Amino acid sequence: MVDALAGINLRRTPQGRRADARQVANNAGGYGFTVTPAARLHRFLTLGVDSGTYYTSASELAADNAQVVLDAAGADATELVRTVVEVSTSGRAPRQNPAVFALAAASALGDVDGRRAAFAALPQVCRTGTHLFLFARYREQFAGWGRGLVARSPVGTWIPAWSAWSTSW
Structure with a gap:
């Protein structure tokens, strides 16, 4: 004889069913708790998005995390x-x-x-020439470079110094 009540268990919840009303569906087909946008931003700044996960490709993960950054910027x-x-100056992130x-x-x-705050923080975050050129590449993805932007911003102070260094050898 089969006991129909043996399948009712309050101590174990299958992954495909919510254990709490606050949970939302995740990419694995199960449920998990949501995190605040500030926590997602902090995770992105600390961990980055070099590769995907078993359930999400790198491009999908990058797009989701980039949207958190774009929302925060706006x-x-x-x-x-x-x-x-x-995050950058405390050394908590393995990559910049x-x-x-x-x-x-x-x-x-x-x-x-x-x-203004972003350009003022540029020397603190972009501490090498590689970081500066990476900043320039990312910046072009969002907006163009005007003549005044290069001349009057901290980027303009890097260019003459780099130019003098590169022609000296």
Whole structure:
């Protein structure tokens, strides 16, 4: 005889069913708890998106995380810059690419104060020439370069120094 009540268990929940009403569906077909946009931004700045996961390709994961950065740049670019500088200067991230990407987004998509904060933070985040050229590449993905932008921003102070170095050898 089969016991129909043996399948009811409050201590174990299958992955395909919610254990809590606050859970949402995830990419694995199960359920998990949501995180705040600030937590997602911090994860992106710390971990980056070099590769995908078993359930999500790298391009899908990058697009999802980039949208978090773009939303933060549009909502409060100054706070985004503060977070970028905090993560970058504390040495918590193994690579600078996510921080440079977020800084470029803030410099192009933020309000006037956010753009100023992004350019003021440029020397703190882009500490090498490689970082600066990466910033320039990401910046072009969001907005163009005007003559005044190159001449009057911290980027303009890097170019003459690099130019003198590269022609000396």
